[in-house]
Amino acid sequence: MKRIKLTRNRGYYGAARQMGIYVDGQKLGNLMQTKTLELEVADDAQMLHGKMDWAKTEPFPLQSLSDGAHITVQTYFTLNPLKILGISGLPARWGEASPAYVFE
Numbered sequence: 001m002k003r004i005k006l007t008r009n010r011g012y013y014g015a016a017r018q019m020g021i022y023v024d025g026q027k028l029g030n031l032m033q034t035k036t037l038e039l040e041v042a043d044d045a046q047m048l049h050g051k052m053d054w055a056k057t058e059p060f061p062l063q064s065l066s067d068g069a070h071i072t073v074q075t076y077f078t079l080n081p082l083k084i085l086g087i088s089g090l091p092a093r094w095g096e097a098s099p100a101y102v103f104e
Helices: none
Strands: 002-008 019-023 026-031 036-041 047-052 069-075 092-096
Touching (some): 019 036
Parallel strands (some): 002 069
Antiparallel strands (some): 002 036, 069 092
């Protein structure tokens, strides 16, 4: 098992809503804006994604992450009506955490 931290940075899309966090299709928790969630995932876990209602983020690969990794997700404003309605995916970006952008 490896431990990872997820931080949801400030963003306009779904700002007051929780994002469900899934690893390989199994829900492991909810993440509010500016909050951090610590997870234990299997060493062979493949993909992480977030979900609000029917809209999902792009998957984030977990294979290359080491124990103690810190990942950020940021939802963003878009004028794309398909993304606003969650039809073509949740407007969010994944990345590795930078200490300047982590809210704890």
